[in-house]
Amino acid sequence: MLYWEGINLKSNDGTRDVIVETIVRLIIPPIQLFGLYVVMHGHLSPGGGFQGGVIVASTFLLFALVFGLKNIEKRFKELHRTLLDSFGVAFYAIMGLVCIIFSGNYLDYQAIPFLSMEQMVKASIILILIALGLKVAAIVTSIFVYSGKEGV
Amino acid sequence: MRKPIIIMLIAVIGSIMAFSVLDLPAAASPSSPASTYLSPEYIELVYEEAGIHNIVTAVLLYWRSYDTLGEATVIFAAGVAVIAILGGD
Amino acid sequence: MIAKKNLIKKFIGFNIMESSIFLFFIIIGDKEGAISPILLRNHEVSTLEYANPLPSVIIITAIVITVGTTAIAMALIIKIYEEFGTLNTDDIRGLW
Numbered sequence: 001m002l003y004w005e006g007i008n009l010k011s012n013d014g015t016r017d018v019i020v021e022t023i024v025r026l027i028i029p030p031i032q033l034f035g036l037y038v039v040m041h042g043h044l045s046p047g048g049g050f051q052g053g054v055i056v057a058s059t060f061l062l063f064a065l066v067f068g069l070k071n072i073e074k075r076f077k078e079l080h081r082t083l084l085d086s087f088g089v090a091f092y093a094i095m096g097l098v099c100i101i102f103s104g105n106y107l108d109y110q111a112i113p114f115l116s117m118e119q120m121v122k123a124s125i126i127l128i129l130i131a132l133g134l135k136v137a138a139i140v141t142s143i144f145v146y147s148g149k150e151g152v
Numbered sequence: 153m154r155k156p157i158i159i160m161l162i163a164v165i166g167s168i169m170a171f172s173v174l175d176l177p178a179a180a181s182p183s184s185p186a187s188t189y190l191s192p193e194y195i196e197l198v199y200e201e202a203g204i205h206n207i208v209t210a211v212l213l214y215w216r217s218y219d220t221l222g223e224a225t226v227i228f229a230a231g232v233a234v235i236a237i238l239g240g241d
Numbered sequence: 242m243i244a245k246k247n248l249i250k251k252f253i254g255f256n257i258m259e260s261s262i263f264l265f266f267i268i269i270g271d272k273e274g275a276i277s278p279i280l281l282r283n284h285e286v287s288t289l290e291y292a293n294p295l296p297s298v299i300i301i302t303a304i305v306i307t308v309g310t311t312a313i314a315m316a317l318i319i320k321i322y323e324e325f326g327t328l329n330t331d332d333i334r335g336l337w
Contacts (some may be wrong), residue, residue: 208279
């Protein structure tokens with residue numbers, strides 16, 4: 001399968017565990033799909049931005065526990081992590097400035113005249129939920145990866 | 153000598169807290185000050201103004217969105233601090 | 242948190258204190274026979290039957306701040322251990 005190319009599968013003392021590897025390979029994509037579901041349906045059922053982001057970050061932690069810490073760099077590069085992190089906060093702040101351009105208060109979603117009033121509020125909230133989910137996933141993965149490095 | 157002082161301190165503060173618990177309103181009553189101040193207005197206005205079925209998300213991102221912006225900044229600052237302390241290279 | 246001398250035990254006490262505050266907030270925002278604060282679509286329920294949504298908002302923000310504090314505290318503990326070799330507060334002599 002193309003997804004698992006380029007990953008060095010030997011652990012530190014040279015042993016491999018077949019049962020754990022097979023189960024982890026099968027269970028990581030459904031957990032990510034569930035995390036995406038919790039983020040996207042934040043306006044209908046309990047959940048939201050922060051909760052779904054932490055669920056997606058836990059899959060990367062599971063991957064690092066089983067396959068070693070050196071393989072995270074090939075799957076979720078550091079450049080993508082810092083870019084997602086920075087643009088998440090910037091998107092939220094710029095959304096407030098857009099409301100000022102259309103003569104409202106800061107972060108006042110009712111002043112944007114694209115759609116009707118309550119549809120515009122709903123659309124803004126859904127966009128901000130997606131941005132917060134991606135941002136939290138990137139930052140929590142960064143904290144895990146930096147805490148586990150040896151010989152600093 | 154530190155242990156008797158600490159045990160006395162914990163006993164004093166614990167008894168003060170236990171006496172103040174008796175003075176709180178009854179648990180889960182519909183007329184406590186926490187349930188009648190602002191939440192009935194939020195529950196009535198949420199579908200007309202926001203069109204969202206989840207009241208908690210609407211309160212977090214529509215009426216209190218400034219606090220959520222501050223919280224996103226806190227997470228960002230914590231991540232940058234961890235990378236700066238444990239950076240290496 | 243005050244009585245122990247190990248750094249990690251102090252930090253565990255701090256975390257237990259934060260979790261107990263969250264439980265106290267949940268007990269405040271509760272009514273008898275209430276439904277969770279998500280609007281039902283077809284069933285018209287009066288506003289007195291929904292549980293209070295405001296303590297949940299505060300708890301969500303506070304949990305995220307606890308995660309940030311835990312991350313920075315653990316990073317500092319790792320660096321202190323590498324510098325001094327021990328985690329006892331009586332043996333750490335750095336600034337004074």
